[in-house]
Amino acid sequence: xxxxxxxxxxxxxxxxxxxxxxxxxxxxxxxxxxxxxxxxxxxxxxxxxxxxxxxxxxxxxxxxxxxxxxxxxxxxxxxxxxxx
Numbered sequence: 001x002x003x004x005x006x007x008x009x010x011x012x013x014x015x016x017x018x019x020x021x022x023x024x025x026x027x028x029x030x031x032x033x034x035x036x037x038x039x040x041x042x043x044x045x046x047x048x049x050x051x052x053x054x055x056x057x058x059x060x061x062x063x064x065x066x067x068x069x070x071x072x073x074x075x076x077x078x079x080x081x082x083x084x
Contacts, residue, residue, distance in 0.1 A: 030069075034076045041079045049083045056084075 028036070040048040056063055070077040 030073055033069075034073055037076050037079055041083060045083055048080075052080050052084055 037048065040051075055066060070080070
């Protein structure tokens with residue numbers, strides 16, 4: 001179930017525009033997510049930090065979903081915790 005707009009759909013997080021709802025078939029795999037986070041951590045760490053802090057501030061359900069995703073992504077979890 002995609003989040004509602006009040007939960008941050010399409011928020012502009014610095015220079016990174018994030019679309020929360022993705023049409024079927026366009027959701028990124030864990031590997032793709034990890035690759036993008038690693039690239040942003042190297043090339044645009046301030047933007048990544050802002051996006052992560054903003055996503056975590058949306059609310060408890062978002063934090064729960066993020067935490068559940070990061071349970072399967074140890075290196076990505078380390079990167080995000082290192083920049084925040």
